[in-house]
Amino acid sequence: MKRLIAFWSILVKDMRTYYLKPPNISWGLIFPLAWTGMFFIKSGSGLESVLTLLPGVVAISILFGATSMLAVTVTFEKKNRSFERLLLAPIPLELLMLAKTGGAILFGVANAFVPVIMALFLADLSQVVWSAFVPAVFMIAVASTFLGLFIAVAVSEVFEAQTFSNFFRFPMIFLCGLFFPIEKIPIFLRPLSYVLPLTYGADVLHGAVHAGNAMPYPLDLSILCAFCLGLFAASLWNIKRKWIV
């Protein structure tokens, strides 16, 4: 019970102090809106392109929303030493980091549904397989958040966190099959696609929205799950190695 109180308090504090601030809410709305508009205009094929664009826009909204906030907040708290307060609390490191990342995961999931709500007015979403779509959104949010955590733990300055995040995020836009299939990517770049977690999340989203998946859902979700565990474990290892010296 005591651990649950601590977990919930960290999560609620982060939501209140970081994620539910007006600039973040507006950023969370504007960013997916801008991506949707940009790719919609670029496609030039009218409203029928909405369904093919939706998975990519959803994935990108989650990726940028979840990684940005976490990488910055954890680095900031580490820098002003308030993170030490959490390390001194009698809760296991795993639970502490799940509480810290919980806010970013929820923020990522919320970001995902902004383009979905917009798409509701532009296209018929009745054929979307929500039982695959929702788990994919959640798993992409978790993977993106843990990627943000991994970055936050690897750097010591807020600006480094931003730079390092972009080093991962921008290639993902082009390499993970968000807006064009991986088969169209030059062959020498294709191995990179398969070592990026977003590839597998985006594949499930394509399958759920317009039956455009290349791999079976269980395989995609299992690989995504493995990425999540790997990133979380690597982050914890780094925290123990670098922050509890």
Place this chain on the structure above:
Amino acid sequence: MTNEAPAIDVNNLAKRFGEVKAVDGISFIIRRGELFGFLGPNGAGKTTTINMLTGLARPDAGTIRIGGIDCSRNPKAAQHLMGVVPDESNLYPELTGYENLCFCGALYGMRRSEREARARELLEAFGLSQAADRKFGGYSKGMKRKLTIAAGIIHKPTILFLDEPTTGIDVASARQIRLLIADLHRAGTTIFLTTHYIEEAERLCDRIAFIVGGRIVLIDTVEHLIQPIQERHVVQIACANTLDGMQGKLAASFPDLEFQAVAQGLIRVEASKPVRVGPLVRFLEDQGAEVTEARRMRPSLEDVFVRITGIEADAMRKEMEKAGGGP
């Protein structure tokens, strides 16, 4: 906490950063309810020790038992017993004073009603009730320090680690914090205090350990630490005018006494027997000095510190004040 176990039991603790031995095999035991001072110059290993005791650093060797709990095996259980006030006021600037205390209480699993009542109680006790709803980021240094101490004791820990609690704050706030520490001590809390202010340690602590270069060089009660130098008799004579060359003349005329010019117009006289002030004052006045005061100095912990570390406490204080202000 185990009934019979000491509050803190440290055995042969060591920590190295690269080639530097930050802590070099220190051992000590702190009884329950004791106020233990941990003194040393900058870089002596005080913060590294406190970090190892609280779980923020891993020892390379040695054992730590907090309330009988082996910290290497069960660090989180030990953290339940302790409150930590770091050398920096590291609460959340975007939360109010009240919210910060409630949040810190929640980290220790306190229920909402319990932590809210305790937060109000502490804000009242620390004179911060008026600022309860102001953001921590807007507090003065003294207020930040007081709230950080309040956050350290929100869950009523039996062992409290205070790292430089009065450094960088105004005299009135420092005085208030010392009174609060004394109150906590009287209430039975075990306190591990690191400080640069030797008078503070002398006034507050039951026992003191001096750490120099990562090793504990002396550990005892204030009374016992001072005892060896108490056999020395010290008199300080103040003169209104300058005393060029006077030290030599004094040494020649009073061979049993040791003279030291400690500042402009100030002479420190040391001897192994009581100093007769009359002849000294007469001699000085005959030489043209205008004596304004002569008083016997009580040997202080500062003298012990200077003797052990070779560092003038005043120099250390100035260094601290340059780094972050001081009372």
